[in-house]
Every structure is written in C-alpha cells, then in structure tokens.
Amino acid sequence: MTSAMSPSERRLQKELMSLIKDPPPGVSVDAEQAEQNLLQWTIHMEGATGTLYEGESFQLQFKFSNKYPFDSPEVTFVGSNIPVHPHVYSNGHICLSILTDDWSPALSVQAVCLSIVSMLSSCREKQQPPDNAFYVKTCNKNPKKTKWWYHDDSV
Amino acid sequence: MSQQERVQEELEALEAILMDDISITYNAKGCAELVKSVIFPSTANEVDKQYVCVTLEVELPQDYPDCKPVTRLKSPRGLDESTVDHLYKEIANKCEEYIGHAVIYELIELIRQNLTESNLPTCQCAVCLYGFSEGDSFTKTQCFHYFHNYCLAKHVTVNEKNFLEEQDKLPAWKRSTVGFQATCPVCREPISCDGTKLKTSLPPKELQDAQKFEVTQELKMLQQKMQQLFNYQKSKGGIIDIEAEENKLLLITNSEDNNSEDPGPSLSSSNPPVEQQPLHNGLQNRNHNQRHYSKYSNR
Numbered sequence: 103m104t105s106a107m108s109p110s111e112r113r114l115q116k117e118l119m120s121l122i123k124d125p126p127p128g129v130s131v132d133a134e135q136a137e138q139n140l141l142q143w144t145i146h147m148e149g150a151t152g153t154l155y156e157g158e159s160f161q162l163q164f165k166f167s168n169k170y171p172f173d174s175p176e177v178t179f180v181g182s183n184i185p186v187h188p189h190v191y192s193n194g195h196i197c198l199s200i201l202t203d204d205w206s207p208a209l210s211v212q213a214v215c216l217s218i219v220s221m222l223s224s225c226r227e228k229q230q231p232p233d234n235a236f237y238v239k240t241c242n243k244n245p246k247k248t249k250w251w252y253h254d255d256s257v
Numbered sequence: 258m259s260q261q262e263r264v265q266e267e268l269e270a271l272e273a274i275l276m277d278d279i280s281i282t283y284n285a286k287g288c289a290e291l292v293k294s295v296i297f298p299s300t301a302n303e304v305d306k307q308y309v310c311v312t313l314e315v316e317l318p319q320d321y322p323d324c325k326p327v328t329r330l331k332s333p334r335g336l337d338e339s340t341v342d343h344l345y346k347e348i349a350n351k352c353e354e355y356i357g358h359a360v361i362y363e364l365i366e367l368i369r370q371n372l373t374e375s376n377l378p379t380c381q382c383a384v385c386l387y388g389f390s391e392g393d394s395f396t397k398t399q400c401f402h403y404f405h406n407y408c409l410a411k412h413v414t415v416n417e418k419n420f421l422e423e424q425d426k427l428p429a430w431k432r433s434t435v436g437f438q439a440t441c442p443v444c445r446e447p448i449s450c451d452g453t454k455l456k457t458s459l460p461p462k463e464l465q466d467a468q469k470f471e472v473t474q475e476l477k478m479l480q481q482k483m484q485q486l487f488n489y490q491k492s493k494g495g496i497i498d499i500e501a502e503e504n505k506l507l508l509i510t511n512s513e514d515n516n517s518e519d520p521g522p523s524l525s526s527s528n529p530p531v532e533q534q535p536l537h538n539g540l541q542n543r544n545h546n547q548r549h550y551s552k553y554s555n556r
Contacts, residue, residue, distance in 0.1 A: 109385060109464060116386045171384060172415040207412050208383035208402075208442040 110170040114140045117211050129215045141166045144180070145215060153223040160185055162218065163194075164211060174205035176246050177214060186228040188257055189221060193238045195245040196221075197231070199252040225257050263322060264289055267359035274362065291316050292361055298372035308397050309335035309372050311344070315361055322359055325352040330368075334401030335378035344371055383443050384408035387463035394458045400446040406458035413439045413452060 107115070118140070121131050128148035136143040143164040149155025161181035167173045179185065179194035189197040200209060200217055231237065241248055268289055271279055275294065282291040292315040300306040311334065316327040328348050333341050351367055352360055381388050382395070382405045389395055394406040404412070420437045441448050490496050 109460070112464060113386055169415070172411055206442045206445065207408070 108168055110166065110168050111140050113171055114166060121212055126212060126216055126219070128219065143211070147215065147219065150219055150223045154225055154228055155185060155222050158183060158185070171207040174201055174246065175211070175214065176244055177201055178245060185222055186230055187222060187225050188229050188231055191231055191234055191237055193241070195241065195248065197250050197252070202246055202250055221257065260320070260323070261288060264317060267361060268292070271362055289317055294365055296365055296368045296372060298376040299369060300376065308376050308378055310401055311336060311368060311372065313364060313368060315364065323357055325356060326360065328352065328364065335380055335403055337379045340375065340379050344368060347371065378403040382408050382461065384412060385461060385464050387461055390462040393461045396450060398441050398448045400441050400444050400448070402441050402443040404442070405461040406455045407460045409450065410452070410455035410458060412442050413450060413455065
C-alpha cells in the first residue's frame with residue numbers, strides 16, 4: 103500500500119465509498135477497478151424508467167487529474183452503447199457545461215452522474231447532434247480540449 | 258375571541274418582537290397563511306460569529322392554533338442532516354405540547370437555542386469532503402457555506418488562473434473590465450475573500466489525519482488475505498471441525514510431506530504481525546497435530 107495519498111486521492115477515496123454505499127438510482131461503479139486505479143473509474147448507468155432510454159444501459163468513463171476536484175473530471179460515454187442524444191456525440195463526448203466551464207469543486211462524481219441521467223431523461227427525440235459527423239472527425243481525444251458552446255438548456 | 262383574532266394577535270406580537278426578521282404571507286381572504294423567519298444563533302450581535310442558520314416556514318391551517326401548524330426547515334446552513342432531523346423532532350414535540358396556544362415564537366426560540374448550542378458547522382467542507390475540527394481555519398461565506406481556508410484558497414487560485422488564461426485568449430475589446438471575481442464553489446454567489454490570508458492556512462486536520470481511512474483499506478486487503486488463508490487452511494484440513502476432529506488425526510500423517518513443498522500463500526512483509534497468527538496455527542495443525550488437538554480441547 104502507498105503510505106502517502108494526495109488530497110485528490112483522499113477525496114476520490116471518500117467519493118468512491120459513498121458511491122458504493124449509497125449510489126443514485128440506476129448508477130453503479132466498478133468498485134474493484136476504481137480501487138486499483140483511483141484516477142480512472144467506469145460507471146454503469148441505466149436509462150431512467152419512463153424515458154426514451156428506459157431499458158438501455160450505458161457505460162461512462164471518468165478520468166481524474168491530480169488537480170481534482172479543482173480541475174473537472176474527463177467524462178465520456180464508452181462501450182458498445184452510446185446514447186443517441188442531441189448533446190452526446192457518437193464518439194462518447196458529452197456537451198455538458200458542468201464538465202468544463204461550470205465545473206465547481208463542490209460538484210462530485212455523483213452530481214455529474216445525476217446531471218447526465220437528467221440530461222438523458224429530458225430528451226424528447228433521440229437524435230444525434232447536428233454536427234456529429236464533422237465533430238467526431240476533427241475533435242481532440244480529450245473532450246475537455248473542445249471549446250464547447252453551451253446554448254441549449256432545454257435538454 | 259375568534260380563531261382569526263387569536264392568530265392576528267399572535268402575529269402582531271411576533272412582528273413587534275422580531276420586526277424585519279419575520280415575513281408573513283396572506284391569502285386572498287386576508288388570512289395569514291405562511292410565516293417565514295431566518296433564524297441565527299444568539300451571538301450578542303456579533304454577526305461574523307454566526308456560523309449556522311436555518312429558515313423556518315410555518316404554514317397556518319384554518320384551525321390553527323387549535324391544530325398543529327405545518328412546519329418546514331429550509332436552507333439549513335452549516336447543519337448536517339442529523340442535526341436537522343433532531344430539530345424536526347424537537348419541533349414536533351413542541352407543536353404537540355402547544356396545541357390550542359400560540360406556538361410560533363416558541364418554535365423560533367427553540368431553534369435559536371439549538372443553533373446557539375451548536376454554533377459550529379457540523380457539515381463537511383464541500384471541497385475536500387472532510388469535516389471541521391477544532392483548530393482548523395475555515396471561512397463562512399456570505400452565502401453561509403463553509404470551506405477550509407486551505408481548500409478555498411486552492412479553489413480561488415485555480416479559478417483566477419483560468420480566468421486570466423481565458424481573458425488572454427480574447428481580443429482586447431471583449432475582455433472583462435471588472436477583473437476576477439471569486440465565487441462560492443457551492444452556489445456560485447460572488448464572495449469576497451482575502452487571498453493572501455487564505456493561502457497561508459494549513460491543510461485541515463481531518464484531511465491530514467486521513468491515514469485512518471487508509472487503514473480500513475489495508476484492513477480490507479487483510480480481510481481478503483485472511484479469507485485466502487482460511488480457504489487454504491480449510492482445503493488442507495487446518496480448520497478445526499468438532500465432528501471431523503477424530504478423523505483428522507489420521508489424515509494428518511498423509512499430508513505431512515506436502516508441507517515442505519507448499520508453504521501456503523505467501524505473505525508480503527508489509528503486513529502487520531497479526532496475520533502471522535492464523536498461518537502459524539495452520540502449520541501447527543499439520544505438523545504437530547497432537548499439540549493442536551490438546552490446544553483445542555483446552556478451550
């Protein structure tokens with residue numbers, strides 16, 4: 103075991119514990135993987151009942167830098183099922199303001215998960231973002247390097 | 258005196274005592290519906306020493322005061338859930354006790370008294386998720402959120418750096434004219450803080466002492482290894498089973514040879530000595546079954 107943990111690891115350790123003990127509905131974390139490497143988590147998410155995504159399940163990948171929680175986590179959808187949603191690109195990148203400009207250290211993995219569930223749930227029509235093809239071809243691998251323009255609060 | 262007059266009298270008294278600290282909402286018929294008051298601990302007017310607060314909402318049903326009012330605690334600041342739950346319980350008791358009498362002032366006093374007794378944030382710092390211990394330097398923002406100075410300093414520093422970087426990218430005419438404004442990590446309200454003072458603060462005690470938490474991790478590993486050992490011992494017949502005890506004496510001689518080749522699951526040297534114990538026993542079980550047997554019968 104490492105003897106000294108950085109403050110970001112300590113905080114992640116706490117978040118992991120509370121996410122294991124008391125996860126939001128439909129959200130579960132791969133605890134063993136996260137324990138191996140606190141800086142990268144995989145989270146399973148189920149589409150909320152009564153929404154367009156009911157019955158679907160998704161995987162989210164969280165990557166944390168050693169500046170967490172002052173620096174936002176890098177969050178993308180991964181795996182075989184990427185939700186079709188106006189704010190989710192087919193490469194898994196998510197256009198969500200709290201993941202970049204509006205991030206605050208008072209937010210958490212749990213808060214981000216809730217935001218994403220809610221973003222999916224308020225969707226009225228499954229549609230890819232209008233610029234999906236172009237963005238996917240030209241974007242950086244890291245969604246945080248994209249200069250997002252947040253304009254649509256309805257979904 | 259009619260019911261409405263009694264309520265009116267109570268509210269007039271409240272307004273006379275609390276003045277601006279209370280707000281009353283009337284319905285279309287002119288009857289009072291909702292009484293709201295933000296309650297602070299009594300600190301002899303030292304406003305900067307009020308570290309907690311809560312908003313009490315009292316909804317007055319038509320039959321009030323002959324029935325209990327509906328009470329809600331809103332926007333608790335610096336109070337954790339268990340403190341709020343405790344307050345609710347005390348409020349319920351008080352309401353029960355005062356059926357038929359004016360209770361609002363009693364409720365306000367009850368809450369104020371509770372807040373005064375525990376005028377230290379019981380919540381956690383939203384940045385590091387650790388609590389506030391005695392001796393920690395912390396900040397209560399104007400919006401009643403609490404942070405260790407150490408954590409808030411980091412937040413403000415990072416935000417300021419980001420702000421300046423963003424400004425640098427903009428053309429001159431688009432740049433902000435007001436400069437950097439620190440905001441509360443929780444509610445994004447603008448906050449004023451003394452950056453230099455914050456930056457010299459020491460890290461919070463609980464965060465530094467967080468080693469305790471690591472021990473539980475280690476314990477978990479220990480548990481896993483113990484489980485492995487247990488399974489290993491079990492598979493090798495090292496676990497005492499009362500019913501199997503008689504047969505075991507016979508079995509042991511067969512497994513004796515295996516011992517030299519198979520020392521069992523290896524233990525890394527970093528593990529605490531506690532772990533040695535079961536392994537030791539396990540070996541004893543196999544090598545010196547006689548002794549083990551007597552040990553068992555002594556218990």
